Amino acid sequence: MRITSCRAEDLDPIEEVLPSPSAVSYHLQRYARQVAGTSTFLVARLDDDRPAGVCEVRWNGCAAPEVRAVVADCPEINGLHVVEALQSRGTGSALIRRAERLAAERGRRLVGLGVDDHGNPRAAALYARLGYRPTVRYLDRYSFTDDAGVEHPVEEPAVFLVKELGPHDRS
Numbered sequence: 001m002r003i004t005s006c007r008a009e010d011l012d013p014i015e016e017v018l019p020s021p022s023a024v025s026y027h028l029q030r031y032a033r034q035v036a037g038t039s040t041f042l043v044a045r046l047d048d049d050r051p052a053g054v055c056e057v058r059w060n061g062c063a064a065p066e067v068r069a070v071v072a073d074c075p076e077i078n079g080l081h082v083v084e085a086l087q088s089r090g091t092g093s094a095l096i097r098r099a100e101r102l103a104a105e106r107g108r109r110l111v112g113l114g115v116d117d118h119g120n121p122r123a124a125a126l127y128a129r130l131g132y133r134p135t136v137r138y139l140d141r142y143s144f145t146d147d148a149g150v151e152h153p154v155e156e157p158a159v160f161l162v163k164e165l166g167p168h169d170r171s
């Protein structure tokens with residue numbers, strides 16, 4: 001398995017295996033943030049180049065004011081998703097490790113991610129195993145646009161988890 005940053009030509013294959021919930025492509029939005037320099041959009045690929053999973057490292061951190069008030073200067077790993085048939089093979093862990101390495105190489109000392117700790121216990125257990133600690137509860141606010149073009153705001157209770165990076169995370 002290889003992990004690289006997303007290229008424009010990767011977007012259709014990613015959309016095919018991890019479809020966005022509406023006509024507005026989440027992956028295109030992530031790619032646009034990478035082009036703007038505020039994110040790195042990572043793609044894990046199988047040996048035949050098919051995408052197996054993705055995540056976005058948001059260098060400006062979590063947008064929620066509750067998180068920003070408590071954890072300053074902490075890039076956020078967002079939108080971690082592995083193709084269902086390919087889960088439990090280490091892909092999610094490898095994407096997180098790569099994000100941590102990129103953060104350490106940029107001299108960042110913390111990295112964090114949000115999880116719905118009641119609704120997603122498997123992901124929460126994985127993050128705990130990888131050294132992420134619950135730091136602040138917040139409302140994850142985002143919106144999605146339905147196929148008719150109507151935008152729907154969403155608010156979901158979440159916990160922001162933080163990990164301290166050390167020198168070993170650069171290698």
Ligand SMILES: CC(C)(COP(=O)(O)OP(=O)(O)OC[C@H]1O[C@@H](n2cnc3c(N)ncnc32)[C@H](O)[C@@H]1OP(=O)(O)O)[C@@H](O)C(=O)NCCC(=O)NCCS
Binds near residue numbers: 080086087092094
């Ligand atoms: C959460 C998620 C990203 C984890 O991805 P993953 O690729 O399955 O993660 P990993 O394989 O690294 O680790 C998960 C499991 O595989 C095991 N594992 C890790 N490396 C492994 C390997 N080389 N071989 C077999 N199993 C392995 C882990 O022990 C862990 O065990 P579990 O299945 O009991 O939880 C994935 O389940 C997913 O996309 N879920 C849907 C979207 C989602 O919830 N995203 C998170 C939002 S916060």
